Amino acid sequence: MNFFCLGINHRTAPLETREKLWFSEKEIQSVVPSLRQKQINDCVLVSTCNRTELYYTTREGSANGEPLWKRLAEHKQAVGAVREEHLYSIPSLNAVKHLFNVASGIDSMVLGDIQIVSQIRDAYAIARSLSATGAVTNRIFDTALRVAKRARTETEISEGAVSLSYAAAELSSKIFSDLSKRTALLIGSGETGKLTAKHLVGKNIGTLLLANRTRQHAEDLAALLRGRVVDFDRIAAELEAVDIVISSVDAPSYILSEQDLRRAMKLRGARPLFIIDIGVPRNIDPAANSIESVFLHNLDTLNFVIGKNLRRRASEVPKIRRIILGELIQFNRWHASLEANPTIEELRGRLEEIRRQEVEHHLRRFSPDEREEIEVLTKRIVNKILHTPTISLKNGSDTHQTLRDKISLLRHLFGLDRRNSG
Amino acid sequence: MKLPIILCEIALPLLYFATIWVYARAFFSNIRPAERLSTPLLFATLLTHGFYIVMRTAELRHPPITSVFEIFSLMAFTVTLVYACIEWRLKIKSTGYFILILPFFFQLVSSIFIREVSEVPPILQSNLLGFHVSSALLGYAAITISAVYGFLYLMLYHEIKFSRFGVVYKRLPNLEMLERMSFTATLFGFIFLTIAIIAGIVWLPRITQEVSYTDPKLFGTFVIWLIYGAGLAAKRLRHWQGRRMMVLSVFGFATAMFSMTVINIFLSGFHKFY
Structure with missing residues (x-):
């Protein structure tokens, strides 16, 4: 080939x-x-x-x-x-x-x-x-x-997600079923945070709020993602209304304490609050995870999810190799038949011609009923003779050279080339 | 007894087993043909079970409520029926395994021990009683399913909260959907329990002159009805949701089980027939 x-x-x-x-x-x-x-x-x-x-x-x-x-x-x-x-x-x-x-x-x-x-x-x-x-x-x-x-x-x-941003978006979809009714708050403008917000927009998040110490950065991103800017100082107050928080701020200490979140949860009732803290050092007090209906995750969680998903994907590779092998065998059979088809057809034509000549030559010796039987019988013999070489040429297990040798030998033995040139 | 009834008694546990096996394969191994096969097999099992109940009622000329094992079969049918309605409505199959394991055991015990009762007391031949019991069983089936969803919610809640991302995390629908499924089942359960209580109140004076509203089972059912009614009211008026509602659902189910077992076995009243 x-x-x-x-x-x-x-x-x-x-x-x-x-x-x-x-x-x-x-x-x-x-x-x-x-x-x-x-x-x-x-x-x-x-x-x-x-x-x-x-x-x-x-x-x-x-x-x-x-x-x-x-x-x-x-x-x-x-x-x-x-x-x-x-x-x-x-x-x-x-x-x-x-x-x-x-x-x-x-x-x-x-x-x-x-x-x-x-x-x-x-x-x-x-x-x-x-x-x-x-x-x-x-x-x-x-x-x-x-x-x-x-x-x-x-x-x-x-x-399964295999990137930080997608893993964060995937985690959120394990809590909420319809993101179009949810509000997400992106704090800061770290690259992973931005990508996560983009994934959430791609998943049709209802409202996207953005907060940044430099308001202009938040406004630029809001224009890009069709979000709304909120004051950085009002983050804790916004927690009552949001469902997802992505925090990616370069800050020396926590920007949201456990108390901030406890206060917010009192106002929210039991409505789940999903928080992804991508900041290093962390932006949100990890003790907040002990509050009921607060799901606080950080980089370690996301990396763990990604590692697990990659291992799961790797375990699927043998299945795919089997699929590929099956398709390759089928393709090879088809391809072999493509090359062998003209020779098989010519050989069939040659044998059919011999059969017809011999039957016609001896036909007068038989009654009309017997002639019909002779036709069927001789055709069956031709088919049986052709069966083995046809299978041998079409089985698809030969190398290209072997197939060519077989075709060439067959053409030589049955005089197919000589006949064509003659 | 007619051959079709006997055949159904043999076939039903096998059908239930095949159904939960297919649901389990779809859940644990994510095998697509198993997922495709699961719903048709569920409906085939449900139809066979429905046919069995109709045949048995017609043949024995009384509703199938004359023995504990007939009740077990009816319970298996109602749990499956309620689950099928929820699956059909929400198009989510991944919880089937956890629910259908219950009807399998109910029907297995029923098929092994069920016998034709030679003398059925006239009281148990009443169609109004049949309606009362069927409604109550549908109600209990629905709250059982609600509790299973509540339990699955709590499992998934802990997996997400504490970053344990196992098969439950991978295969179950999200928390919001599980809550919705539990709520749908609770609503079903509350409606049917209400119907059962009303049918019981209508039927009660017809069987006894001394109507006792202090009957332990009647009292227990009323407490269950109140718990679920309070839960629905809290959701509607106080916007309760999430983990709190799921804990309430599991607690309501535990109370119902207590009422159905301990009260039924140890405290006698007019509600005890066998």
Whole structure:
């Protein structure tokens, strides 16, 4: 199979090199047609922040990778930055397997990160729109997308948060079912706090309040996240109305004491209050966790959640490998049949011709009823003769060379080539 | 007794076992086919059980309340029915295992020990009594379910509060949803207990000239009704919610169990029939 993968990823190259070979959708649309002029039949370029990979088929058997990556580097004006050791070239069925690994998320930088699926889907769609894919490439990418779907639905590879901000948002959704009726308060403007607030906005939080010592910072963020600014000095008073607090302030002592929270909880009744303290040193008195219906968590909790989720994801990898193996076997069978089909059809035609000639030659010796039986009987013999070679050619367990040898031998023994040329 | 009734008595514990097994597989191992199969199997079990109760009532010509084991079967049916209503309404399956384990044991004991009572006292053949008992059982089934949800809430509450993120954290719905499920069940329970008490008051003068409103079981049921009524009022008027309401739900259930067991066994009254 003349299918190859040429790529660069987070394991082979640092970020500053990867970003030089990152292609936007527009750039992919312009570079793919120029690559196809260089002995390339099919061509799909997948580019994300962690990898840029070119999947292609060649007219010849060799990978012919060097001119391709030079062309890619030239396009991005990164010829000096990308060196040969940054690149990998994977041939044949291993390239197909690699694509399946990538699509399923087990090759991602963060195990189970399946954002890559939409990027593969987009890259494939671009290639199709440019008529840069053939039957084999279509089959490979359709299967890769199916592998991704199966990985997502049949395993837990992408379940559970694996970033601090997402873990905080996930914890909140274990307490509240409808965030659109809830109010969150972001104190400070630390990066993780901001990301957590963004996740909460993404989860449709009802109201977002922002407090910062520098009011302008809070106002800038409020404009971005469609929140409302509250005075930093009034944080304790706001606790009566909010359900989620994310605190990420650089402060030498606690900004909310146990007493502040006890007072707030008296006013709130038993309404749960979920607090994420991301500050170092901590912003909220940890003793507040002893108050009924106060759920106070800090960085350690979030790291614990992430560690647990990553271990759970890792335990799903063998299941995905089984899915990939099954799909690879099916693909290989299909591919083998693709190459063997013309020969099988020719052989069937040759045997059928012999059968028909012999039956016609001897037909006069039989009665009309017997002739019908002779037809059925001889056809059955032909089918039985063809059965074993057909299975042998289509079983998909042969290497490419063995399959070619088998086809060549069969064609020679039955004189198929001689007949065609004659 | 007719063959279908005997077959149902054998099949029902097996069906309940299969149902809780499927729910357990879906909960503990997150197996998708098990999750898909769980609801159809639950409804198949419920239909079979409904068919069994109708057949038994028609064949023996009295409601299935003449022995403790008939009551057990009815209890299994009502718990399953109330749970099925909640699952159907809230579309949450992950709590099924914790609820359905109860009807499985009720039905298992019933199927093993149930016998046809040779002489049914006329008092137990009354349809009004059947209605009274069925309502009471539906009420008790609902408060049992409410307590299970309350218990699950408290488990999840502790897992989140003390950062123990185990299978309960992973699979159970969130605290707010568990509270809603418990509240829905409590509401069901309160309505059916009210109906049972009214039906009992209508039925009581028909069976005895000396109506005793100091009967321990009557008193116990009234206390349970008051606890749940007070809980619902506190939620409505004082905005009680969260852990406090769940503790109340578990406490109400414990009182109900005390009423159904200790009072029923050790204190006699006109309410004791077998």
